[in-house]
Amino acid sequence: MTRTAHGLGDAVSITPAALAASRLSFARDGRLVIDGVDVDLPVGSFGAAIGPNGAGKSTLLQLLVGTLPVDSGAVLFDGADLLALRRRDRARMVALSEQHGDGDTGLRVNDVVMLGRTPHIGRWASEGPSDRQVVADALSAVGMSAFADRPFDTLSGGERQRVQLARALAQQPRLLLLDEPTNHLDVRAQLSLLSLVRAQTAAGITAVAALHDLNIAAAYADAVIVLSDGKVVAAGPAASVLTGELIGDVYGVRADVLRHPRTGRPLIAFDTT
Ligand SMILES: Nc1ncnc2c1ncn2[C@@H]1O[C@H](COP(=O)(O)OP(=O)(O)OP(=O)(O)O)[C@@H](O)[C@H]1O
Helix, strand or coil, X not given: CCCCCCCHHHHHHHCCEEEEEEEEEEEECCEEEEEEEEEEEECCCEEEEECXXXXXXXXHHHHHHCCCCCCEEEEEECCEEHHHXXXXXXXXXXXXXXXXXXXXXXXXXXXXXXXXXXXXXXCCCCCCHHHHHHHHHHHHHCCCHHHCCCEHHHCCHHHHHHHHHHHHHHCCCCEEEEECCCCCCCHHHHHHHHHHHHHHHHCCCEEEEECCCHHHHHHHCCEEXXXXXXXXXXXXXXXXXXXXXXXXXXXXXXXXXXXXXXXXXXXXEECCC
8 A cells, every 4th residue: 555755644643543444355256345445534534535436435435334344454433443333333423425325215305314313312212302403403504404394205316415414414423424425416515515524524523435526525635545446545635645647547547736726735637638
């Protein structure tokens, strides 16, 4: 694994690691699709997992949330062994917002978001006023309050995406995982979703999102984790990781990496000539 000179490992030495995943491996049909992956993120940071189709981004998120079992490796979050926790305890700590959840279930939007409260509601209890308030707040945060009573499967792709995020927020996790959260979203909705994630991290939540848009990753993430063929090939701040050479090596395309005139963050201009 290659780390940049200013990689995440350096950040961790001065800031406590919230998420420390080490040597994660996972095979499908005898092939390693996650191969010795390390992820270290400080408390309250936003990590973007990028890489080509099939690189292993979604699988990595599934391993972190525990819906797929690792073949080897460990995941510590705030010092707790995440993979050893009971499902319910882990679900109070980690939430994954997925692209394709809850389709055609007949549930209303409000019910889908209430599913996020499941780990917090006693086994034999039902939802209370505080759960309903959390759900209302989560729907409001993603701008979907007006859709609370709509059947989920009547929503557009972008509306569903926002409801999935509301469900994850309603879980009140300390580690928020997002699988391609900007899919289907118009540009304003993308920026608003990522601002929302940034507000969460400012409040101390640690977030990891699988993203395809390198400019979005560069603009919002504190750290970029580049996956290729199941391995981390670079990790660290976007400004050190996202070079034309790396983009060429990993994606096989030519790109110039410019600087945003106000933020100084990388702006990737693809060569379409
Ligand atoms: N259910 C499955 N059975 C067999 N192979 C799978 C399965 N799910 C994923 N894979 C394989 O695992 C590898 C990693 O897939 P994964 O979905 O994690 O990649 P990704 O980086 O999220 O890709 P994308 O950007 O296309 O969403 C791919 O080669 C994929 O074909």
